[in-house]
Amino acid sequence: MKKYIYALLSIALFASCEDQLLDFPPQTQIEDNGIIISQSSAEKALVGVYSAVSGISGTAILTYETAADNVILNSLRTVVVPTLKSDGGVTGGADRTNGGGYGSYYSLINRANHVITAVNELDNSLFSAGSKEKILAEAHTLRAFAYFDLARTYANVPVILTPSTATNQLGIKKSPKADVFKQVESDLDIAEKNLAGGSWNVNKGRVSIWAVYAFKARLYLYQERWSEAESYASKLIDNPELKLTNLEAGDNWFETRFSSEGIFEVARSTTEGNPVRTNFATAAEGGLGDYIVNPDFADLLNNPNIGGKRSVYLKYDASVTAWLIKIYNKSDRSSSVFLYRLAEQYLIRAEARLKKATPDIQGAIADINKIKDRAGVPLLNAQGALNRDQLLLAVEDENRYEFAFEGHRYADIIRTGRAGVVFGTLNPVYQDPRYWVVPIPTSELKNDPDLEQNGDGVY
Structure with a gap:
């Protein structure tokens, strides 16, 4: 039996045992000095992968929110859409994301690679029924999460599928964004196969077949595979x-x-509080107060005919004379980071229905209205004169209001090719498509001379 050393020892659980978010005993590191040799040690190694997701998920939200037009730096309220810089900064102020967390994604990937490689080598007799397949499904999905975010953030990135104890991956060239997405799909295909037939009795803090369906729906949207995006979104929408x-x-x-x-x-x-709250909460609430809501966007959310009940995402703080973000601001710091929720599936399906070869206009209107109805805002007239392009703009708007501070806005506008229009009016550099990708942090380029910067020379 081959033994694999799990490179990152002393991995802290990302939630306390009393919360019962993970079905593992209260141990914080891999047994046998880091060697994966059993189901128990494989499960503990998997905790380390989840721990990495826990950290990077907050960084991803900050990256996208900093880059888009929903939030602004409290210290520089006149800059709505900043120019990202390769040193991890932005125009006019500090970037708390450290350049988008590029290296952290590869740390997550390396952890997942260790689990996948080791577990595949272990004899099936060492696992209870279904456990080996479930561990692999979760590890593959979490690796897919990292590669998906890397691709939509930095576009072309190196794809590494084997474990390493090195601190960097020298000499591995970038793969095209389309190929990175293919790797994401390959990982999700394995997860879907391994989790097929799973019941709804799931822990929503862990990867389930339903999480895989949601992930695939989003992936197919990015790949412009409209019928498949519609199909997978429907799996969630049709779940009672x-x-x-x-x-x-x-x-x-x-x-x-x-x-x-x-x-x-x-x-x-x-x-272990929400990692986003620190940056969005004021100093009086124990945070840094780095970001506030763009006042123009706050007006939209507070408009009863546009934001409707989604004004609940905001709160006004007179001490800083600004609208603040409420969704991560539980006083006990226990707010979740939301990776997939049902509302997104309706808007994925609406966009897919509009963009597929034979558009389903009425179906798309019904999906958009489902989100509008929940928000308590006027519905679209199903018999009205709105055309396909107008409905796509309605989807874009609803995505902005519905997922106001969940990191969707920047990626959506880049994905649909509308950054020049939407962001370019606020920052002219976005009229140049070379800025439609986040620069790789300078520190990563110094560590790996073979790694090439994004942006074709603009960064």
Whole structure:
């Protein structure tokens, strides 16, 4: 039996045992000095992969929110869409994301690679029924999460599928973005096969078949595979165990852990708080107060005919004379980071229905209206004169309002090729498509001379 050393020892659990977010005993590192030799040690190694997801998920949200037009730096309120810089900064102020967390994604990938490689080599007799397949499904999905975010953030990136104890991956060239997405799909195909037939009795803080469906729907949207995006979104929409919350006290997706709307979320505890809250909360609340809501966007969310009940995502703080973000701001720091929820599936399906070879206009309107109805805003007239392009703009708007501070806006506008129009009016550099990709941090380029910077010379 081949033994694989898990390179990152002393991996802390990303949630306390009392929260029961992980079905593992309260041990914080791999047994036998880091060697994966059994189901138990493989499960503990998997905790380390989840721990990496827990950290990078907050960085991803900050990266996308910093780059887009929903939030602004509190210290420089006149800059709405900043120019990203390769030293990890932005125009006019510090970037708390450290350049988007490029290296952290590869740390996550390396952890997943260790688990995948080791578990595949272990004899099936060492696992209880279905456990080996489930561990592999989760590890493949979490690796796919990292590569998906890398591709939509940095475009072309190196693809590494074997474990390493090195601190960098010298000499590995970038793969085209399309090929990175193919690797994401390959990982998700394995996960879907391994989890097929799973019941709804799932922990929403762990990868499930439903999380894989949601991930695939989003991936196919990025790949412009409209029929498949529609099909996978429908799997979630048709699940009777999932339903939209009411956006009211006691029934909203961001205050209720594992709500009826949630599909997969990074649940936080009071001891290991939400990583985004630190940057969005004021100093009086124990945060840094780096970001506030763009006042123009706050006006939209507070408009009863546009944001409607989604104004609950905001709160006004007179001490800083600004609208602040409420969805991550539980006073005990235990707000989740939401990776997939049902509302996104309706808007994925609406866009896919509009863009497929034979558009389904009425189906798309029904999906858009499902989100509008929940928000309590006027519905689209199903018999009206809105054409396909106007409906696509309605999808874009609803994505902005519905996922206001969840890191969707920047990626959506880049994906649809509208950055020149949407962001270019606020920052002229975005009229140049070479800026439609986040620069690789200078520190990563110094560590690996073979790694080439993004942007064809603009960074």
